[in-house]
Amino acid sequence: xxxxxxxxxxxxxxxxxxxxxxxxxxxxxxxxxxxxxxxxxxxxxxxxxxxxxxxxxxxxxxxxxxxxxxxxxxxxxxxxxxxxxxxxxxxxxxxxxxxxxxxxxxxxxxxxxxxxxxxxxxxxxxxxxxxxxxxxxxxxxxxxxxxxxxxxxxxxxxxxxxxxxxxxxxxxxxxxxxxxxxxxxxxxxxxxxxxxxxxxxxxxxxxxxxxxxxxxxxxxxxxxxxxxxxxxxxxxxxxxxxxxxxxxxxxxxxxxxxx
Ligand code: SAH
Numbered sequence: 001x002x003x004x005x006x007x008x009x010x011x012x013x014x015x016x017x018x019x020x021x022x023x024x025x026x027x028x029x030x031x032x033x034x035x036x037x038x039x040x041x042x043x044x045x046x047x048x049x050x051x052x053x054x055x056x057x058x059x060x061x062x063x064x065x066x067x068x069x070x071x072x073x074x075x076x077x078x079x080x081x082x083x084x085x086x087x088x089x090x091x092x093x094x095x096x097x098x099x100x101x102x103x104x105x106x107x108x109x110x111x112x113x114x115x116x117x118x119x120x121x122x123x124x125x126x127x128x129x130x131x132x133x134x135x136x137x138x139x140x141x142x143x144x145x146x147x148x149x150x151x152x153x154x155x156x157x158x159x160x161x162x163x164x165x166x167x168x169x170x171x172x173x174x175x176x177x178x179x180x181x182x183x184x185x186x187x188x189x190x191x192x193x194x195x196x197x198x199x200x201x202x203x204x205x206x207x208x209x210x211x212x213x214x215x216x217x218x219x220x221x222x223x224x225x226x227x228x229x230x231x232x233x234x235x236x237x238x239x240x241x242x243x244x245x246x247x248x249x250x251x252x253x254x255x256x257x258x259x
Contacts, residue, residue: 009082009086009089011089011116013106013118015094015095015120016028016040016048016092016093017095017122018123018128018207019094019208023128031090031118032049036053036088038056038090038092039061039078039090040060041092041094043095043234044092044094048092076105076109093122095124097120099124100148100150100178126236126238129207132212132214133243134246137238137242142240142241143241147169147173147175148178149177151178151179151182151237159186163194164194165190166190166191166195169195169240170195174239180236180237181203184222188222192219195219197220198218198219199219201218201239202217204236205232205233216243216246
């Protein structure tokens, strides 16, 4: 199947950013405005969908961890079928489509069928989470790099090797963990094998949205803090010395409130 001899449809994989519509790129807004069919992940906020034409068909293809989700194969088939019909399809994904978003698989599937895909970057949740804490992930006094990592086991079933990631963090790499809430106990215990218990950590839920919540703690208190503050998915966990400044600010605020 190719576009040859078919109406000129199109497909764009578009990053919807972390939620705040003001963080969309101009390219993303243009693609959303032009779309006749939009396939939206459930992390895509209503504010972002407000840019869609009234006539656009919006299909919610959510897949929150643990919930029943639209099978990936169905999403890929639908995108292809609509494009071949001549529709302007926008596949809207939270954050950036190529950061833990299966954007690569979807683009490959379409290319295999002769459909060229435009990819539009978005601001990934890890960056928005750090900025909402006022943290530079590579603040040069504390870190010389950053690792974006999933909290889930790999697709081949191999568990994540948290002690090794902790060792990298001990060498000055900030850890930004996506999809980490479900496995937070294993993350904490694995990292404690190679990092001091007092290493700063933070959780940010719904970064950039009015519903954003966050907590700053230490690796030692990561799980108790998550439970006490009731921080659930979607959340980013940040671990590393770059959070020291934030902890100072938080502690000062606490002292100020207690005084
Ligand atoms: N492509 C997305 C990531 C998809 S994986 C991106 O680039 O951001 C889904 C995970 O992203 C969630 O489990 C959570 O860890 C994170 N996430 C997405 N949006 C978020 C938000 N607004 N606040 C905090 N975490 C978010």
